[in-house]
């Protein structure tokens with residue numbers, strides 16, 4: 171190696187070699203070049219490394235045409251042993267008298283550049299392909315020397331390299347790095363004539379003249395896609411709230427902070443009460459709108475520095491850091507409950523929805539994220555089971571109860587197959603003579619291990635899983651079989667009502683199923699009554715009315731259950747072919763105590779009578795309630811004052827004692 175060559179080689183880390191053009195050989199190469207490029211430098215023969223024939227011809231031609239005293243460069247592409255593309259920059263050097271060669275260095279080459287870079291660009295005008303790239307040259311002081319056509323269009327006002335950058339701090343840092351490292355790749359925001367955009371920059375200091383060659387690749391679209399992808403992975407599309415993925419990340423951070431600083435943080439699990447019914451009856455569009463409204467309301471209720479997440483469906487989680495004591499969490503949850511239950515104007519309706527909340531606090535209720543979430547969920551479930559629109563703080567006893575809930579779904583399927591269900595009957599009492607003139611069929615599950623499970627607990631699970639369809643069909647069939655059995659025992663033929671669930675009512679072949687059961691059990695349809703809820707009627711009104719008329723044409727009685735708790739008004743009910751309505755027991759509870767309830771009950775009875783509807787009051791527990799209802803001219807009552815729900819056998823006995831005389835029997839349809 172000559173002294174000149176040694177002087178030219180900048181750093182042992184950089185691949186560098188020398189080409190003797192006349193011989194067509196690599197006359198010297200440093201270890202980096204040998205290791206990195208191996209045979210790509212040239213083919214070894216007789217102790218010499220011969221360069222590619224075509225390259226030799228090009229270099230020879232280049233030498234013959236150029237002024238060898240000028241610092242000219244020649245460029246070509248080469249791949250290293252791992253197939254990475256490099257750009258070779260060769261400068262003319264003297265290898266002796268009238269004997270010239272090239273000193274070569276290689277730089278990693280961005281793919282886009284590699285596709286366009288011509289074999290030679292020296293100092294001649296840039297070829298078309300390079301003009302379509304964003305390529306710029308600046309002097310070592312940062313002054314603009316050259317801009318390709320595309321760069322010119324994007325950065326027309328650029329005089330100095332600094333003018334390119336959207337953030338001046340980023341400019342100084344980038345320029346410093348280029349001066350120090352000579353080759354820099356970085357993604358930065360540049361100010362273009364189209365506004366600020368993201369670019370991938372690759373800058374090289376040209377070893378021949380110290381100028382900075384800058385290739386820029388517009389990656390704004392890639393960045394936009396990355397942002398979209400991030401949003402898609404971490405945010406809920408409907409409510410724009412962060413999702414489960416971000417929740418786990420924040421919980422980990424909250425836990426680490428709390429552990430380090432010996433602090434608490436709280437977690438609330440929220441689930442909307444009866445949201446499924448809203449979806450089933452009003453459709454998903456209304457359901458979605460309601461979810462957005464609820465999410466906004468909760469977000470505006472929780473304190474700053476807490477965050478609301480949507481887990482999916484109607485489930486939300488609130489994470490509250492910097493909590494002083496657990497009572498603070500309970501107070502915030504109560505506040506959420508209070509704001510949630512205010513009406514929501516959705517699709518020209520005033521909708522009501524409440525939330526059940528379970529609370530867990532770190533570290534008291536779990537030392538890891540999964541346990542905390544599980545325990546808050548268990549508390550939420552417990553809260554929902556005891557009353558809607560409530561909140562409960564986790565305690566250890568809830569876990570057992572919760573696992574029972576989770577296994578209910580699997581148990582239900584088996585229970586249907588193994589006949590663990592039974593229908594109980596609660597009499598409906600005629601106010602004038604207090605005889606039982608009807609009954610409501612109420613489902614009971616005798617679980618082999620857990621004993622009697624109340625319907626409030628398993629009906630929602632059955633709805634969720636779809637098992638309500640076979641179960642609901644079983645209920646109608648069993649009730650009709652009992653009606654038939656009781657009549658064959660010579661008892662007065664009374665009317666029996668069966669509860670329909672929302673999902674069951676939407677079943678497309680429900681009318682056919684009921685018709686099939688009536689044919690099978692041979693009972694007169696007028697003794698069967700279907701109890702619907704207000705929300706069921708609000709769904710697809712046209713389909714609903716069609717279905718209700720089909721039932722009426724069959725002779726089946728129709729009634730509205732839990733009247734007053736839903737969305738409809740008596741005037742609205744006029745549209746439907748129903749015969750009776752049942753005032754919800756929440757209005758009966760405080761009769762004679764809360765004058766508002768008295769007023770509502772009185773007005774409902776009066777209006778129902780004017781519409782020719784029979785009124786049944788449910789949940790009558792005391793004589794004073796009964797007296798008031800009789801005064802208000804309520805035709806029928808149902809409640810523990812007279813009888814709790816009982817098995818069919820007990821009901822037969824009850825009817826024998828309390829049922830109307832056959833001779834004095836009044837046909838329910840005439841009531």
Ligand SMILES: Nc1nc2c(ncn2[C@@H]2O[C@H](COP(=O)(O)O[C@H]3[C@@H](O)[C@H](n4cnc5c(=O)[nH]c(N)nc54)O[C@@H]3COP(=O)(O)O)[C@@H](O)[C@H]2O)c(=O)[nH]1
Nearest residue numbers: 612613624625626645669670671788789790791808809810
């Ligand atoms: N889709 C179906 N739903 C059903 C079916 N069977 C029952 N259910 C629904 O489950 C809810 C709870 O029912 P249950 O535990 O049977 O409670 C009923 C009565 O026991 C109770 N009741 C009656 N009188 C009183 C009283 O004086 N006080 C008091 N605290 N409770 C009383 O009310 C329930 C009957 O309510 P309702 O149906 O609104 O008339 C309940 O919503 C059932 O509808 C089924 O087969 N399918």
